[in-house]
Amino acid sequence: MGQQKPIKLLTTLLRNGTIPHALLLSGIDGIGKQLTAMTFAMACNCLDLETGYLCEDENSLHTAQNRYAGTNPCGSCKSCRKVQSGNHPDIIIVEPSGPYIKIGQIRALCHTLAMKPLEARLRVVLISDSQAMNSAAGNALLKVLEEPPDRTILMLTARHPSDLFPTILSRCHHIRFNPISRESIVTILIEKEGVHPDDAEIISTMANGSLSKALSMIGLPKKTNWIHQRNWLINEIDSLSLKPVGSLLAFAARLSKNKAMLPEFLEMIQSYLRDLVVCKYCPEKIINRDLQSKIQNRSQKMTTASLLSQISMVQSAQKDMRTNANLRLTLEVLVMRLAAV
Ligand SMILES: [Zn+2]
Incomplete structure (x- = not known):
């Protein structure tokens, strides 16, 4: 979906077993940061990739590598389905409630992270729009980043890295998402959404590289x-x-x-x-x-x-x-x- 570069970077980290404890995915709204994070969470836990990145058996690891190199998680095993439906107990999403991510939300998260993951090979916490954390919430999160919990990756998303507190930013491995090309948006609108080519041209120009903006312009998901x-x-x-x-x-x-x-x-x-x-x-x-x-x-x-x-x-x-x-x-x-x- 126009984000091959960050996806490739993530799969390389996964394949090499060198995933940092905290990642920052930055870029404008509507370019697939959250989708990529969720796909990554699936890849980390897909049961079809039996070995996963933690496996020490070289042969099986090789199989897993091929799978990761191709593309992605199977999307149909029990674990993948749980992630997709939002029912995986170890894939945690924290989003702003109202304009802010509040200290209470981060405290609840810390409480969960103090326990071991229930079933995941790798627990993934997505903190969406992390620039919405106020300073109290940011400080609470900093403690987690300083002493990262076992088998857990924190993925933060933000429009721009400078929106985050420098103390948090310095503890995250930064992956930048570029706006999606106009041509890719035109193709998606025409081929996947059945938009008339003339309309697709105008909408893709006005969307400024954001697929979700383009979709909202054709009335999706709102009418x-x-x-x-x-x-x-x-x-x-x-x-x-x-x-x-x-x-x-x-x-x-x-x-x-x-x-x-x-x-x-x-x-x-x-x-x-x-x-x-x-x-x-x-x-x-x-x-x-x-x-x-x-x-x-x-x-x-x-x-x-x-x-x-x-x-x-x-x-x-x-x-x-x-x-x-x-x-x-x-x-x-x-x-x-x-x-x-
Ligand atoms: Zn799977």
């Missing part, structure tokens, strides 16, 4: 179709200057209600305005290619200067939102300003 929403939004934006103030405020209110989608909405508006500018100079470089004739039409009616000033209005709204300004007010101001250009 919101990105293309439909973008089309609705663009039509609204195009007609702003014709609308009375009451309608503008209602539009702003509607945007502010959908808080989760809001960053996405503003990105859509920005990419559309960008296309209107780009279309004047190199029409072949627009992102929303399925809307080419609409964009050409609209672009002719707007000056570059007014489009650029609209883009900077959207950017300043994005900035205000990041600093927790009053959301509704920020959007009202943005919509009115866009309408006045």
